[in-house]
Amino acid sequence: MKTKILFSFITLLIMFNANAQETTSEIKIKTSATCDMCKETIEKYVAFEKGVKKITVDVDTRMATVVYNPKKTSPEKIRLAISKSGYDADNIPADKKAYEKLDACCKKGQVCTDKK
Numbered sequence: 325m326k327t328k329i330l331f332s333f334i335t336l337l338i339m340f341n342a343n344a345q346e347t348t349s350e351i352k353i354k355t356s357a358t359c360d361m362c363k364e365t366i367e368k369y370v371a372f373e374k375g376v377k378k379i380t381v382d383v384d385t386r387m388a389t390v391v392y393n394p395k396k397t398s399p400e401k402i403r404l405a406i407s408k409s410g411y412d413a414d415n416i417p418a419d420k421k422a423y424e425k426l427d428a429c430c431k432k433g434q435v436c437t438d439k440k
């Protein structure tokens with residue numbers, strides 16, 4: 325009896341895992357983030373993007389790691405979302421209007437005073 329329950333539990337776990345693998349992908353995108361404020365701006369903006377499950381921006385490497393549902397969005401759309409938040413995303417330059425709204429220290433070539 326106990327083995328049966330354990331077996332069905334494991335089966336369920338495997339099924340769940342397979343399902344999760346099927347519906348999520350992960351990509352890394354190079355951004356122009358320079359400080360924690362940039363990180364917050366990008367993360368908050370892209371988190372609302374359809375199909376994005378999780379986004380983490382590493383300020384030191386400037387890399388955004390995005391977990392997304394490939395059925396609902398695409399790397400291109402995610403890059404575009406980052407651009408619309410005011411930052412470069414791989415080969416896509418930052419959206420001009422969004423970039424102009426950024427805090428002065430977050431603009432390219434600037435060194436933020438609160439940088440770690």
Ligand SMILES: [Cu+2]
Nearest residue numbers: 359361362430
């Ligand atoms: Cu910044």
